[in-house]
Amino acid sequence: MVSPANNLATLTPETSGSRFLKALSGETQAVPPVWLMRQAGRYLPEYRELRAQAGGFLDLCYTPDLATEVTLQPIRRFDLDAAILFSDILVVPHALGQEVRFVEGEGPRLDPLASRAEFATLKPEIDLGMLAPVYETVARVRAELDPSKALIGFCGAPYTVATYMVGGRGGEEQAPARKLAYSDPAAFQALIDLLVEASAAHLLAQLEAGANAVQIFDSWSGDLPPAEFMTWSAAPIAAICARVRAKRPGAKILAFPRGAGAKLKAFAEAVPADAIGLATAEDRRAAREAVPAHVALQGNVDPIALTVGGSALDAAVDGVLADLGDRPLIVNLGHGVRQETPPEHVAQMVARVRRAG
Ligand SMILES: Cc1c2[nH]c(c1CCC(=O)O)Cc1[nH]c(c(CCC(=O)O)c1C)Cc1[nH]c(c(CCC(=O)O)c1C)Cc1[nH]c(c(C)c1CCC(=O)O)C2
Secondary structure: OOOHHHHHHOOOOOOOOOHHHHHHOOOOOOOOOEOOOOOOOOOOHHHHHHHHHOOOHHHHHOOHHHHHHHHHHHHHHOOOOEEEOOOOOOHHHHHOOOOEEEEOOOEEEEOOOOOHHHHOOOOOOOOHHHHHHHHHHHHHHHHHOOOOOEEEEEEEOHHHHHHHHHHOOOOHHHHHHHHHHHHOHHHHHHHHHHHHHHHHHHHHHHHHHOOOEEEEEEOOHHHOOHHHHHHHHHHHHHHHHHHHHHHOOOOOEEEEEOOOHHHHHHHHHHOOOOEEEOOOOOOHHHHHHHOOOOOEEEEEEOHHHHHHOHHHHHHHHHHHHHHHOOOOEEEEEOOOOOOOOOHHHHHHHHHHHHOOO
16 A cells, blocks of 8 residues: 555656646646745845855765755745756856866856867767766756745756857857857758757756756747857757757757747747747747747746836736736746846745736
C-alpha cells in the first residue's frame, strides 16, 4: 500500500495542478500563473549580500549551494508560480571555450570572435561537463521547491548569444554580428548551427536534471529586418524545439522574441512553442490575433510600472488580465525586473494577479 507520505513525495508540478504548467498546456484559468523575468537579482538585498560573498558572477552560477539559494530567494519572499534557474545565457559560449567576464556595472564582456578563422578556436561541441554544477543546481532546486511550483530552465536564442560572441558585448544594435551575417552568411550560419546544437543539449540536460519547462530568450532579434529575423531568430529557435522534442516529446518550451512586433505572426507560425513572451512595447490586441489561441501568451507588465507601484502598477496588471485573461496566460513583465525595484511592489503585483479569480 502506498502511504500518504509517499504520495506526497511523488507529487510533481505535473501532478499537483501547477497553474504555470496548465497554462503551457493551453488551459485558460480564472487565476493565471505569475513569475517575473530576473526575479532573482540585485533588487533583492539578500541577493546583494550573497553576491558580495561569492567571487565573480560566473562563480555564483557555478556554485550549486549559492545558485540554489539565489534561485529560491524570490520564492521564499513571494507567492510566485515558478522559479527560474539562476544562471546566464552566456554559460553556453563559456562552455564552447570562449572567455566570458562580467564587469561590475558594465555587463558581460567576451573576447570577440570576429571571423570564420576565429570561430575555429571554439570547441566543436558544448562541454556539458563544464556545466555540471548548473545541472546539479537544477536538481537541488527541484528537490527543495514545493510541488505546486514549476522550475524553469533556459538558454539564450542562437542569434542573441551570437551577438555577444561576435561583438564581445551587448548594445549598439549588435552591429558586429549583423555585419558578419551580411558579409559572410555561411560563417555566421555555421556559428548559429553550432549554437542550435549546444543550446538544445544544454536545455535537454536541464530538463533531464528536473526542470519542468525551458525558456529561450531572444533579447536582440527584434532589431532585425523581417527576412533576417526569420533566418537568424525564428528558424534556429524552431530547430532547437525540434531537437529537444525529438529526445523529450511533449517538453514544454517558452519563446521570448523580444521586440518581434509585426513579425510576431510569422514567428508564431515558424516556432512550435507552448508559450510566447511579449515584450513591454508589444500591442496585446495585435498579439492575440498573431498567436494561435492554444498557445499561451506571457507578459507584459511594464517593468517601469513595477518600480512605481501603487495604482499605476495595479492598472498595468489589470490591463494584461483584461486583454489576455480569456486565453492561456502567464502574467510576467515585458522584460526583466529593474535593479531599483522595491521588493514590496513584486508582492503587490502577485497579490493583484491572485485576486483576479
Ligand atoms: C541578454 C541576457 C543576458 N542574460 C540573460 C539575458 C536574456 C534576458 C534579457 O534580455 O535580459 C538572461 C538571464 N540572466 C540572469 C538570469 C537568471 C534568472 C532570472 O532571475 O531571470 C537570466 C534568465 C541572471 C543575471 N545575469 C546578470 C545578472 C547581474 C549580475 C550581477 O549580479 O552583477 C544577473 C542577476 C548579468 C548579465 N547577463 C547578461 C547581461 C546583459 C547582464 C548584465 C546586465 C545586468 O547586470 O543586469 C546577458
